[in-house]
Amino acid sequence: MYPKVSSQHFQSLFNSAESGLKVLLSTDSKKKDHNMQDIDWTKIMVGEEKWGFLIEIAIRTILMYFIILTGLRLLGKRGVGQLSVFEMVVIISLGSAAGDPMFYKEIGLMVPLAVFAIIVGAYRLTTYLMAKSKRFDDLVEGKATYIIEEGMFSVNEFRKEALAQDEFFSELRQQGVSHLGQVKTAILETSGCVSIFFLSDEEVQPGLPIMPKEFALASKIVDRDGLYACSFCGKVQPVSKGQQTECASCKRDEWVKADNRPRIK
Numbered sequence: 654m655y656p657k658v659s660s661q662h663f664q665s666l667f668n669s670a671e672s673g674l675k676v677l678l679s680t681d682s683k684k685k686d687h688n689m690q691d692i693d694w695t696k697i698m699v700g701e702e703k704w705g706f707l708i709e710i711a712i713r714t715i716l717m718y719f720i721i722l723t724g725l726r727l728l729g730k731r732g733v734g735q736l737s738v739f740e741m742v743v744i745i746s747l748g749s750a751a752g753d754p755m756f757y758k759e760i761g762l763m764v765p766l767a768v769f770a771i772i773v774g775a776y777r778l779t780t781y782l783m784a785k786s787k788r789f790d791d792l793v794e795g796k797a798t799y800i801i802e803e804g805m806f807s808v809n810e811f812r813k814e815a816l817a818q819d820e821f822f823s824e825l826r827q828q829g830v831s832h833l834g835q836v837k838t839a840i841l842e843t844s845g846c847v848s849i850f851f852l853s854d855e856e857v858q859p860g861l862p863i864m865p866k867e868f869a870l871a872s873k874i875v876d877r878d879g880l881y882a883c884s885f886c887g888k889v890q891p892v893s894k895g896q897q898t899e900c901a902s903c904k905r906d907e908w909v910k911a912d913n914r915p916r917i918k
């Protein structure tokens with residue numbers, strides 16, 4: 654059995670639906686008006702805060718500024734040029750602890766002070782241990798690695814490093830190197846810098862060209878007999894034309910005509 658619906662009941666249902674729809678429509682048009690005209694500039698400028706909070710921000714920021722300065726002085730670093738990975742971690746942690754208390758009023762200044770004290774303490778302890786133990790130092794900072802010895806890549810070392818060949822060639826070119834025969838030793842320092850020790854002009858050996866145009870000519874089959882350099886490891890050896898030749902050092906087989914010009918200074 655269905656419940657009986659009287660016509661009066663139906664009418665009242667219909668009326669309430671209609672008025673509900675009207676309310677919906679009217680709030681919709683009100684919303685539009687609000688969007689178009691009543692832009693709340695105070696809210697845009699200071700958010701949920703009162704204007705007075707700006708003064709608090711000024712005080713917080715000035716205090717944090719001195720806390721940061723003191724923290725950095727206590728780290729004992731003179732500058733931030735060439736940060737090691739480990740120092741970078743310290744600086745980033747300090748940075749994230751420093752910013753928030755400037756504008757979050759929920760965070761008191763004791764919080765960053767505590768963070769700073771702990772990080773600076775941990776940093777000082779780590780550097781102390783690094784000075785005491787060579788092994789600990791290698792663990793934290795990594796080791797300086799030989800990239801080039803006697804004009805050839807130290808393949809094993811080089812493969813481990815993230816420094817790409819292109820990037821390294823660019824570094825060498827900036828030092829006026831045009832082929833690896835001009836280089837006695839290149840060392841990748843823990844800071845990421847490359848130290849290069851050159852051979853004198855009289856000592857320059859035939860080596861792998863690193864100029865982009867010459868390097869791009871690398872091929873497996875050469876069209877003239879002569880001294881060629883392995884494009885992967887820089888090993889120089891005679892290669893005869895039309896013959897596939899394996900590198901005596903790294904077993905690859907792509908060659909670039911070796912160059913023996915002195916370095917242009």
Ligand SMILES: [Zn+2]
Binds near residue numbers: 883884887
């Ligand atoms: Zn090779």
